[in-house]
Structures are given as C-alpha cells and as structure tokens.
C-alpha cells in the first residue's frame with residue numbers, strides 16, 4: 283500500500299467513527315447509570331416514564347444501588363427540593379425552577395428530562411426574540427406554498443413534539459420571552475392540547491407529557507409571569523449553597539468532571555485554592571466576611587457557584603499547561619478579577635478595597651494577595 287493510500291484509508295476511518303461531541307447530552311453521558319437504575323427499579327412508574335420517581339431522585343442526588351453501582355450526585359443540595367420537583371412532574375402541573383443565576387436550574391432541568399424521558403433535547407431557549415413558532419409550530423414555507431397547509435408542511439416545536447410523544451419538554455429562561463409568547467403555553471398546560479386552526483386539528487398531549495421551565499429571580503419584572511400562567515406551574519426555588527463547605531464540594535466535583543471531559547490532567551490538591559475562591563465569592567456576595575466582623579461592598583456581578591466553577595476550571599488549565607500541575611493562587615487570580623470586576627468603574631474600587639482591607643490582613647493568604655495585586659495592576 284502506498285503512503286497516499288494509507289493516508290486516505292485512515293481519513294475514511296476517521297469519518298466513519300462519529301466524532302465525540304464536546305458536550306454530550308446528559309442521557310448519553312450518564313447512560314450507564316440510567317441503565318443500572320432502570321434494572322433495579324421495581325417501583326411503579328408513571329406512564330411513559332423511563333424510571334420511577336424514586337429512581338429519578340436517586341439519579342439526581344446520587345446513591346449506591348444494591349448491586350454496588352455508584353450513582354454520582356448531579357445536584358448537591360436539599361433532598362426535599364429534588365423530591366418536590368420530581369413529584370410535580372408526575373402530576374398535571376408543570377415545574378418552574380426559580381433561582382438566582384448559577385444555582386443549577388438548567389443543569390437540574392436537563393437531568394430531570396434525561397431521567398424521566400430519556401431525552402433532554404426537547405428544548406426551547408427563551409429570549410426577547412423568541413417567537414410563538416418556537417413554542418407552538420411553524421411552517422415549511424416551500425411546502426406550504428406548493429401544497430397548502432398540511433401536516434407535512436407543519437414544523438412542530440419541541441413542545442409540540444413532546445406532547446405527541448408523551449415526553450418532557452424544557453423551556454429555558456421563560457421570563458425572558460415576551461408575555462404573549464409565554465401565554466401561548468397556557469392552553470398547552472391547562473387543556474393539554476395545542477390547537478392547529480389552519481388544519482382544523484389539534485395536537486393532544488399524550489400521557490407522560492410535562493414541561494420544565496427555568497427562570498431567573500433577577501429577571502423578575504422584565505417580563506413577569508402572568509398570573510394565569512403562574513397557576514399552571516408548581517414553583518421550586520433552587521437555593522444558593524448553604525455553607526462554604528458545601529459550595530467547595532460542588533465546585534471541586536464539577537471542576538473534576540468538566541476537566542476529565544476536556545482531557546485536562548487534574549490539578550494536584552486544588553482544594554485549598556478552591557476554598558479561597560469560594561470564600562472570596564461568598565464574602566463579596568454576602569457583603570460581609572465569613573467571621574461576620576467586617577462589612578464589604580458587593581460588586582455588580584452575581585458571583586455564583588457556576589462562576590466559581592469556571593474560574594477554577596480556567597485555573598486548572600493554566601496549572602496543567604503552563605505550571606507544574608499544582609493549582610496555585612496565580613492560576614485563579616486573573617479569573618477572579620474577571621468575574622468580580624464586570625463594570626470597571628464601580629467594581630474596580632470594590633475589589634481594591636476588599637483586597638486591601640480583607641485579603642491583605644488574612645493569615646496564610648499572602649501569596650493570594652500578591653497574585654491578585656499583580657493582575658489588578
């Protein structure tokens with residue numbers, strides 16, 4: 283075989299083996315856990331659910347199965363929050379996950395849909411520009427013009443497809459959508475049907491259909507949920523992590539998962555640095571130091587757990603590629619600065635003040651103070 287033919291052959295092989303997605307869906311990433319749960323799950327399942335409510339909650343919260351399979355916790359927080367969310371999906375009310383940014387609303391919604399329906403992709407992303415088509419249905423205009431309105435010319439939205447299949451639909455950032463688009467969900471949720479007047483038909487929801495929406499606390503007042511729509515939802519508030527230790531645990535676990543999916547070598551003993559990032563974020567968020575002694579000003583950004591996760595993931599990449607593999611203050615300093623100082627005019631002052639009054643005086647934080655000073659300029 284000549285060189286060129288070898289090259290050609292290996293190229294064909296590459297095309298044949300489907301490239302791995304950068305971020306597989308939850309039902310793919312955790313297919314093994316979902317299968318193991320289904321195998322031991324002998325509790326009653328609501329119609330078309332892949333798992334019983336108990337098994338769905340176990341999938342989210344983690345646990346060990348009788349056969350020794352370990353289910354990793356996806357959501358770290360109050361068990362009751364997850365139980366109420368799962369129980370809601372088994373009723374005729376839809377689920378609204380509410381909370382400040384970065385409290386895992388999207389994450390929980392994806393995993394719930396994956397565990398209940400085996401499909402987390404029936405998703406509508408809410409924005410100011412979301413049109414009614416995205417929630418109801420649209421048309422394939424070429425066919426519509428050629429053949430007139432017909433079932434074949436209709437393009438169902440993810441919500442409509444979920445209704446037809448008895449699956450879980452997801453609506454992200456519900457309150458960012460214009461009020462009239464939100465309201466097109468009222469008939470879907472109250473009558474469990476989607477009329478298609480152009481065809482004189484309707485799509486009725488098959489048993490097993492339900493909907494999970496997420497919304498930000500901070501967006502309240504932007505496009506407030508109408509009271510008619512709010513009544514169709516059971517609202518579950520996802521809280522910020524209660525204690526610093528809990529938050530350190532969440533960050534450490536997620537950074538490890540994200541790192542391994544990116545092929546990053548794990549940083550040796552990053553816990554101390556994670557603890558400092560979390561401490562800084564919590565103190566700035568709460569407006570007071572952990573010991574309750576010193577008041578500090580809060581910057582304009584949210585400084586959520588999700589942001590702590592991305593600061594530490596970025597730091598881990600720096601440590602792995604440009605350092606000695608140990609996560610140090612210098613690896614997270616720039617990330618922290620970027621997360622804290624969103625508005626250079628006001629947040630810059632807040633950050634300097636925090637650095638000089640709190641970080642500088644803290645025992646064992648000298649390396650951290652120096653690293654932050656260096657990037658702050």
Ligand SMILES: Nc1ncnc2c1ncn2[C@@H]1O[C@H](COP(=O)(O)OP(=O)(O)O)[C@@H](O)[C@H]1O
Pocket residue numbers: 356357358359381382383384385386387388389390496523532536587588591
């Ligand atoms: N309590 C928690 N348990 C597990 N992961 C969490 C928790 N809080 C935040 N996260 C992580 O934060 C990241 C961002 O969460 P996301 O769902 O996008 O937040 P939201 O939609 O509330 O703004 C996710 O990777 C998620 O794993």
Ligand SMILES: [Mg+2]
Pocket residue numbers: 387388389496
């Ligand atoms: Mg979200």
